Amino acid sequence: MALPAYLCSGISLTSYPHELFRLSSNSLHTRTSQRLLCTTSLIDNEQGNSSKPAKYRLRPKKSKPKSVDKPKELKAKVVDKSKKLFSNVSPHRAASAVRLLRIEEQGAYADLLNANSNEIKYIHGTLGFRIKPLDARNSRLVTDIVSGVLRWKRYLDYLIFSLYRRTKGANDIEPLLQQILRIGAYEIVKLGMPPYAVVNENVTLAKAALRIGAGNMVNGILRKIASCKENDTLPLPAVEGDSRSKARALGVIYSHPVWMVRRWISYLGQEATINLMEWNNNPPCFGLRANNNKGISRDDLVVLLNKLEVPYKLSPYLEEFVHVTTGLQNVIQAGLIKEGTCAVQDESAGLVVSVVDPQPGETIIDCCAAPGGKTLFMASHLQGQGKVIAIDINRGRLRMVEEGAIIQALDSVVTTCHNDLCDFVVGSSIQADKVLLDAPCSGLGVLRKKPDLRWKRSLEDLEQLMSLQDKLLDAASLLVKPGGILVYSTCSTDPGENMERVDSFLTRHPEFIVESVEKFVPDEFVSEEGFYFSHTSNHFLDGAFAARLYRMTN
């Protein structure tokens, strides 16, 4: 389950572009009502850049097929339909289809859409009719379906296109219809729902939102998928041939971009890559940190979780933490996060704070602080003595740090500073005891929590991020006093963003040396080189990395 953005202050998030949406319901409706070039390619090209032509790219037809409404006629139909409530349409499927469309067509972020209370207006505007209101159960279903379809997108498309080609011989499907097909295929194949109900509901949606012909197509394809599942003959690519072909096949079977599969196989091997992809495809679990600073111990939190009937496990690594797989909604609805009783934070992020080892009286600079999960946990170690200066380039996200500090009663020790770190260091004379650079990164360690992220990242992003990480490391190093500590961390598992960045930094900055993290985190998290590393499949946590770098006194 993805979290509402306003509650994300405790989660290690990757950086977002500043401008997330430029959405207009009108524009999307017009676009979905016509056959379009769909930006999703079934198989990535080798660079992982989906903007380039790919083998299974969905293309518009040159001449309009008979079954497609002309825009003018469609406009008249929409005006008419917008007045009506379509009570026979499954509201959570309709909402899921529109949300998926927004994520794919507009680049919206799944976790932020969850928080958007205007979504229903957008859904009505896109569909051209009203659906029944979404109650809490329906909203949860939307979140689950959207996350599941996003995770399994490549595999679902493979199924749909294998069967669609067989039945129709065409290769274009309009975007909204494609989302409806994915939802139906996901429900049949991955959720194991009764095919009869799934086919009926999605056919009704396609007929209402598009036209009768679209409903017929959904009927044909979903029935075929259901029958293949029943007979155990669902199409699957063979993992054979050269490394590229194998990566392509694995990318379909486990629904990941080919460039990621190839990169992981190159440094993890095939078996560990498969384990990692299986991990990423499961619903996430979440860490909860009891807010000691407000006098709440983990035992107190456990009492509250028991009252809410939320199952939990105690963290074996950090005494303030528990993790929950289901029931986070109950925790949120009960107000435990809003009132600062606990914060949502993965233990992998909590362990980065252990690597920093904040002590009362220290001055700590958090160079890339927002939304503030680590800032606030560090501040809670200070027992009211010392300070954490939280810098971030993103004003909106920095506000979340400020709000979190107030909620968690840490505002007396947290100061925020809205700035680009590279500008902040120019002319700055501050030298801190400890500096944390939790750098913007690919987020490859948190793909399980962020189902859409794998499709938004490319190999080019990784290269750009590495160069930004070098720049930020150079800037952060200026803020460390001689004898002080610089901690560099990411929520990535990629060596290029982790060890290689540290090696490159040490070459440029001989005044720093690696100090092993062995005194600060359990042995199982310590690499041979003395770095902190949480591995998704070994520790059942998000993937994270941290290096503790000591600035020598002369």
Ligand SMILES: C[S@@+](CC[C@H](N)C(=O)[O-])C[C@H]1O[C@@H](n2cnc3c(N)ncnc32)[C@H](O)[C@@H]1O
């Ligand atoms: C991985 S997130 C930090 C997560 C945060 N440490 C936490 O635990 O909640 C990276 C942050 O770096 C910020 N950032 C990116 N470039 C920056 C820059 N040049 N100067 C300061 N902050 C920057 C982004 O706005 C983003 O909030």
